[in-house]
Amino acid sequence: MSRRNYEQVCALACALDVVGERWTLMIARELIFGPRRYSDLLRQLPGLGTNLLAQRLKDLEQAELIAQRRLPPPAASAVYELSAKGRESLLPIIRAMTDLGVTYLQYPPPSGHFVPVSSTMGALSKFFQREQATGFFCRVEFHTDSDVFQCVIANGVMTELGFGSLAQPDLVLEGSTDIFMGLVVGYESVAAAMANGQLNITHGDAATAEAFFALFRSPHHPMVQLNERTIIPPTNS
Incomplete structure (x- = not known):
């Protein structure tokens, strides 16, 4: 070629x-x-x-x-x-x-658009608000249909983010990359995803999951208000 x-x-x-x-x-x-x-x-x-x-x-x-x-x-x-x-x-x-x-991304994504696992992991890295995670410790394992990946937060620092399982996770979540992306960005909630059968917590509890995903809110991101799905335009700052 x-x-x-x-x-x-x-x-x-x-x-x-x-x-x-x-x-x-x-x-x-x-x-x-x-x-x-x-x-x-x-x-x-x-x-x-x-x-x-x-x-x-x-x-x-x-x-x-x-x-x-x-x-x-x-x-x-x-x-x-x-x-x-x-x-x-x-x-x-x-x-x-x-x-x-990210300034051009649409959330929620258009129907049928593919959400790569790497993009979901990238969102975890990009939108992590470390100042909100001071004193927070959590080892989270994510399971999709085809991949397992992990994210570890220790006192305001994301110490691990990669593929593979954890020896002793605090939280194990099962769902699609679509749902995980929505939870990170903010247009999905833990309660709604669990009620709809889109999120399964096989280890840990909903309160821990909610506390974890609350660490990924960014004022510079085109956030979507929970439950209203109303896009807030990005700020100029």
Whole structure:
């Protein structure tokens, strides 16, 4: 597959030659929170065909932005992960583009729009209000149909956010990425999600869940008032 490039003596053009193709940064997004299998990437990037994914991964490997390795038994599967160069180079780009993109996001999302697990995890990181979490300690494990991820908050600091289960969670939640995103952003409530059968707490209680999600309110985000679903426009500050 031939690649297009700008053929310009320009650092920006050269960077776009490497990461400017469609899906490239989306693939990098999927690797932010830990290694992922090829099948994980396909599942979290609907619309991306397997041949194009293979090509994009090859391009990123050649650019030394990602690496492939094999997990030890019993998993013994191949995974892709960001290289040190990839994390150093791509994370600032993704953060900056996220800051721009969030001003255009619509909440609640349009019907049928896919909510990637990486975006839900990104929302946990982006909208965490650490000043409200002073004195708060909670180890939360999230279960979706296809993934398990964790978030640990200890006295105002998010100490862990990544894939995998916790040895001793305080709270274990089962639901879809749609529901988890809504709880983080604020257009869903724990009580309503539980009443509708969209959220299941298999360990811990609703009060702990409510206290946890209350830590993710941001005045700079297009918040949605609970129960009213009325979008509040973002502030200019």
